[in-house]
Amino acid sequence: MSNEYSNHQLANNLTKNTLALVLAGGEGSRLKQLTKWRAKPAVPFGGKYRIIDFVLSNCVNSGIRKVGVVTQYKSHSLIRHVQRAWSFMRYEVGEFIELMPAQQRIDKGWYQGTADAVYQNLDILRHHTPEYVLILGGDHIYSMDYTKMLLAHKKSGADVTVGCIEVPIEEASDFGVMSVNDEMKITRFAEKPENPESIPGKPESSLVSMGIYIFSSDFLYRTLIDDKDNTVSSHDFGKDIIPGLIEKHNVHAFPFEDDSGEPAYWRDVGTLQAFWKSNIDLCSITPELNLYDRDWPIWTYQPQLPPAKFTFDDEGRRGEAIDSLVAGGCIISGARIKRSVISSDCRVHSYSLVKDSVVLPQVEVQRNCRIQNAVIDKDCVIPEGTVIGEDIEQDRQRFYVDDSGIVLVTPDMLGMKTHMIR
Numbered sequence: 001m002s003n004e005y006s007n008h009q010l011a012n013n014l015t016k017n018t019l020a021l022v023l024a025g026g027e028g029s030r031l032k033q034l035t036k037w038r039a040k041p042a043v044p045f046g047g048k049y050r051i052i053d054f055v056l057s058n059c060v061n062s063g064i065r066k067v068g069v070v071t072q073y074k075s076h077s078l079i080r081h082v083q084r085a086w087s088f089m090r091y092e093v094g095e096f097i098e099l100m101p102a103q104q105r106i107d108k109g110w111y112q113g114t115a116d117a118v119y120q121n122l123d124i125l126r127h128h129t130p131e132y133v134l135i136l137g138g139d140h141i142y143s144m145d146y147t148k149m150l151l152a153h154k155k156s157g158a159d160v161t162v163g164c165i166e167v168p169i170e171e172a173s174d175f176g177v178m179s180v181n182d183e184m185k186i187t188r189f190a191e192k193p194e195n196p197e198s199i200p201g202k203p204e205s206s207l208v209s210m211g212i213y214i215f216s217s218d219f220l221y222r223t224l225i226d227d228k229d230n231t232v233s234s235h236d237f238g239k240d241i242i243p244g245l246i247e248k249h250n251v252h253a254f255p256f257e258d259d260s261g262e263p264a265y266w267r268d269v270g271t272l273q274a275f276w277k278s279n280i281d282l283c284s285i286t287p288e289l290n291l292y293d294r295d296w297p298i299w300t301y302q303p304q305l306p307p308a309k310f311t312f313d314d315e316g317r318r319g320e321a322i323d324s325l326v327a328g329g330c331i332i333s334g335a336r337i338k339r340s341v342i343s344s345d346c347r348v349h350s351y352s353l354v355k356d357s358v359v360l361p362q363v364e365v366q367r368n369c370r371i372q373n374a375v376i377d378k379d380c381v382i383p384e385g386t387v388i389g390e391d392i393e394q395d396r397q398r399f400y401v402d403d404s405g406i407v408l409v410t411p412d413m414l415g416m417k418t419h420m421i422r
Contacts, residue, residue: 007151014150015063016094019130019217021121022055023114024138025072025102030271032400033410034377039071040270041138042078044360044378046282046291046298047327047343050081051269052138053300056097059136061296062146065095066128069138070117072102072110085301100124113235119224125217133220135237137211141278141289142256142266143296146212149254153214158252160219160245162186163212165256166263172196172206174268176238178253180207186251191238210256210266213237219249265289273404276375279341279358283323305329305345317350327361335365343378357389377410 028040035043041052052069059067067089071078079099086097100121102110111117118125118135125133132153134146144163153161164178177196179188188197189209196206215223223241227233233240245251258264265288269275281287291298305328310319312334321337327344334350343361348354352369360378365371369382372389376382388395388407395401400408411417 010154011147011151012063014132014154015065015147017131018064018066018134018146018150018214019125019128019132020059020064020067020134020136020146021118021125022052022059022067022069022136022138023117023211024052024069024078025075025111025117026139027073028139028270031269031275032272032402032408033412034272034275034375034408035074036410036412037074037077039073039075039078042075042081043269043275044343045141045269045275046279047325047341048302049298049300050078050085051141052078052082053085053298054141054143055136055138056082056086057296057298058142058144058146059134060299062144064134064146065089066130067097068100068121068124069097070100070102070111070121072117075101081301085299098124113239114237115224115227115233115241116235118220119228119235122221122224126221130217133215133217135213135215139270140210140266140268142264143289143293143298144212144256144264144266149212149214152254153252156184156252157250158214159216159249160242160251161214161254162242162251163210163256164207164253165210165266166199166202166205167208169196169198169204169206172208174270175206175208176211176242177206177208180253184253184255186242186246186253189243189246191236191243207253207255209238209242211238213242214254272375272400272402272406272408276358276373276406280339280356282325282341283339285323303329303344308332308342312350373405374407374409377408379411379416380409380414381411381416382409382414 024041028035043051045051089095089097176191178186199205256264267278269278308326308330310332312319317334319332319334324337324340326342329345330342332348335348335352338355340354340357342359346363348365349367352365354371356372357374359376363376363380365382366384369386374388395407399413
């Protein structure tokens with residue numbers, strides 16, 4: 001019992017002395033027009049959340065209550081969401097979520113890379129005097145207790161600990177790929193290699209970086225200052241910092257695994273197909289990502305909306321949703337929803353069918369529409385009789401269609417010049 005208490009106390013001390021820095025300034029261009037008016041971490045996800053809610057919830061649920069959010073690209077809707085959703089943090093008791101927009105604190109320019117984004121805020125980091133700095137991406141979907149990674153970092157005596165996960169080798173070229181020894185020390189690291197290295201004994205898998213780094217703070221400051229003076233560096237953690245530290249410093253990997261020792265749920269939703277699939281996966285009977293875990297809630301801004309409503313029960317005009325998520329404020333009026341995510345405050349009118357699709361907030365689908373294999377952006381009004389997802393060549397003339405056949409529909413594509421904050 002005393003050993004358990006000691007570990008618990010150590011974990012509390014570690015989280016209290018850790019500052020988390022969420023890098024949320026990326027352009028997210030692979031999501032195409034979904035990020036035309038918003039930063040990638042601000043894209044709605046799962047019916048009622050924004051992508052950034054998952055990493056911020058991980059911080060709060062892990063007991064890390066000192067968080068900075070670094071923003072840059074089209075950040076207004078992201079800043080607005082963080083202010084609305086996360087204002088419950090109380091600075092006077094030592095907890096906060098601070099927004100750190102690019103503001104030319106050191107150089108007369110934008111952030112030039114992930115490491116430069118942290119370097120340009122060094123004075124803010126030093127002001128908070130953390131013992132450890134946890135650096136996180138703001139655009140991944142997962143639930144993770146960072147306390148376990150902090151304990152592993154402390155126990156190993158590492159200068160840097162990198163969160164990692166196994167992925168199929170055919171997907172590894174999109175990530176930083178690493179090799180480790182028996183003590184989980186990283187021996188090689190290659191950012192987005194054309195021919196990724198497999199895990200010994202697992203030729204079908206690679207070990208890749210999750211974009212999660214724990215630095216002992218003094219070591220981080222020295223590393224970033226040295227990198228700033230390096231004229232050939234692109235000032236990026238994956239491309240420059242981590243590969244440059246491996247030979248001379250103690251850089252460890254921390255595998256993200258579930259209770260059975262298998263790779264845990266973690267998704268990079270950086271492409272339209274990945275975004276669509278990760279949403280649709282939530283409609284499974286037992287999804288890998290459990291949004292219903294009361295011990296690990298996903299926090300977000302809660303608009304004051306009534307419960308979802310389903311109307312009409314006539315043959316051919318029945319309001320119903322099967323294997324789907326339907327958020328608050330929605331009215332499914334004599335329409336059928338199958339294997340789809342319908343986000344907050346949507347209307348789907350009579351005789352319409354939506355299946356295998358992701359509908360973002362405040363969309364109206366008028367009568368007699370058929371929609372499948374689609375992502376419908378916020379504020380779209382789909383005209384009566386519209387058919388989407390059945391004739392790909394016809395869809396390409398009006399909308400964006402990716403290589404997997406997923407159709408993206410935005411207000412601009414429908415001729416709605418809304419130019420709204422997304």
